[in-house]
Amino acid sequence: MTDEIMEQFPLLKQKQDGKRLVYLDSGATTQRPQAVLDAANQFYLEQNANPHRGVYTLGETATEVYEKARGTVAKFLNAKPEEVIFTRNATESLNLIAYSWGMSNLHAGDRVVISILEHHSTLVPWQQVCRATGATLEYLYTDQSGVIPDVEIEKKLTKGVKLVALTHVSNVLGLLSPVQKVFARAHEIGAVTVLDAAQSAPHLKLDMQKLDADFLVFSGHKLYAPLGIGVLWAKTELLEAMPPFLTGGDMIETVREQDATWAPLPEKFEAGTQNAGGAVGLAAAIDWMNSLGFETIQKREDRVYRYAWERLSSLEHITVYGTPEGQHYGAIAFNLDEVHPHDVATVLDADAVCIRAGHHCAQPLLRHLGLSSCCRASFAVYNTTDDVDALAEGLLKVRRWLGYGA
Ligand SMILES: Cc1ncc(COP(=O)(O)O)c(C=O)c1O
Incomplete structure (x- = not known):
């Protein structure tokens, strides 16, 4: 065969x-096609330097291919490049949202609603942040076949809900969630929405102009890219209002002895040396998927x-x-x-x-x-x-x- x-x-x-x-x-x-292995290999053979650091030609090449990879991801999502943050994986992206947005926007009495279908990578960060802020964590329950009934959406998404997080496709049952219904209702009540696309990005077209999500996350390694590269996408106004998650090199504008100011998007959320080889591999994986x-x-x-x-x-x-x-x-x-x-x-x-x-x-x-x-x-x-x-x-x-x- x-x-x-x-x-x-x-x-x-x-x-x-x-x-x-x-x-x-x-x-x-997933496994990786030859085209992805070749692109990652080419990065290390011919283009490797620390992006955004060196002014020498090789350093500029590394920056160029890293930023080109961001452009490929942005096009894949029908989004702006500065709204695409490279992370290690979906888990890191979800933690970034919970700790950066959650810690600065949630207060005692606020409600966070997620579904019972969620992966621990959504569930546990919101447990932690709700515990720290005094917000409550509530669930949209499914029926026995894994479907979230409409009545559950109406019952749970009411006043006081500040954030709704939903897996796009269940990693256990493979079933598509009712994203449109849940997010439309979430926005009616003024809640912010998070879409976990870890299990959907390899299979269906994500269009951030149509999906009605405020945040979206996925992992490269589940869509034919190398391990250790993930994506957080969010609307500019949210990212601009959020504090950085990790701090350190490459995400600052000015550092004084007692304080610092932040670089503009997307660098504000990309502290430290980034996985440029992974980003190049992710772009190659997207190109490969697009070619199919x-x-x-x-x-x-x-x-x-x-x-x-x-x-x-x-x-x-x-x-x-x-x-x-x-x-x-x-x-x-x-x-x-x-x-x-x-x-x-x-x-x-x-x-x-x-x-x-x-x-x-x-x-x-x-x-x-x-x-x-x-x-x-x-x-x-x-x-x-x-x-x-x-x-x-x-x-x-x-x-x-x-x-x-x-
Ligand atoms: C729905 C879902 N969300 C998040 C994750 C976490 O992905 P990662 O381990 O790449 O961070 C997974 C991994 O299986 C997943 O299936």
């Missing part, structure tokens, strides 16, 4: 114990997702969580009767099938669904229905291997 997209990913050609590697953990991190086009990406991924839903839900002893209704991107969660998810993942690994097992950094969601852990297969554009077949065939073996019979 050869697939022209999969062929561009050197790691996916690797064998594990002589078996074809079936990588179904792209929700954790979101139509192709979605068509392929949708086919694989639908096939996975049908194939897994037709197997005996398997419970697939969520609903096939609504739009899904990239993830399917399930459990096998009587078998712990870690055992499922370990047996599948013997066939070189990589899935994730555990709480997926969403313990409150799992608890809400009555689970302590589950298996998750997650897809990227390089996956095919052959990968789903390999997963299904592996799953058929698991209970037998562990002595439960067919």
Whole structure:
């Protein structure tokens, strides 16, 4: 079996114990196409210096490619370059919002509303900041299939809510959240909105002129870019009013013995030496995705997702969580009767099938669904229905291997 997209990913050609590697953990991190590896390599081979420091030619080249990468991200988001802040990952971006915006805007009695679908990277920073400011943290709960009902939005988004944070796509169930409804209501009541696009940016076009979000975050490594580069986007007026999150070199204008003034956007939020090689790799990943086009990406991924839903839900002893209704991107969660998810993942690994097992950094969601852990297969554009077949065939073996019979 050869697939022209999969062929561009050197790691996916690797064998594990002589078996074809079936990588179904792209929700954790994707693999990288050759074009991204080449761009990151070229940065270190030919362009590496500390951006925004050296006035020599190489230093200027490093600054140029770093800022060009910001321009590529801005175009990808249909946003202004100065509104794009490079961070390490979505987690750092979410902490930046919580600590910088949250600590200076929240007061005792204010309400922060997030959904029960959130990743710990949204959940824990808001827990910390609410505790420090005296604000309360409240949840939009889903039904058993992972859908946030309209009545929940109306009931929870009322006066006193200062900020609403929502995951665009659930990292466990792969289901698209009702962003338009939630954010329209949030804005009606004067709340600021945060969209966690960690699981949507690899799969669907993000347009900041249409999304109605005030803040948006994502990680490069989940969309074919190197590890260690992430993005925070926010509206200029919010960023200008916020204090810096990290302080130090490169984010200042003037420093005196007892105080300092800040550089303009975006440098105000980029303290210290930045991951320029990662930014260049991220720009290459975006160029690579654009060369495929979101139509192709979605068509392929949708086919694989639908096939996975049908194939897994037709197997005996398997419970697939969520609903096939609504739009899904990239993830399917399930459990096998009587078998712990870690055992499922370990047996599948013997066939070189990589899935994730555990709480997926969403313990409150799992608890809400009555689970302590589950298996998750997650897809990227390089996956095919052959990968789903390999997963299904592996799953058929698991209970037998562990002595439960067919
Ligand atoms: C929905 C969601 N938000 C945030 C994150 C955190 O991403 P990172 O670990 O790259 O910071 C993840 C990671 O899986 C995620 O799925």
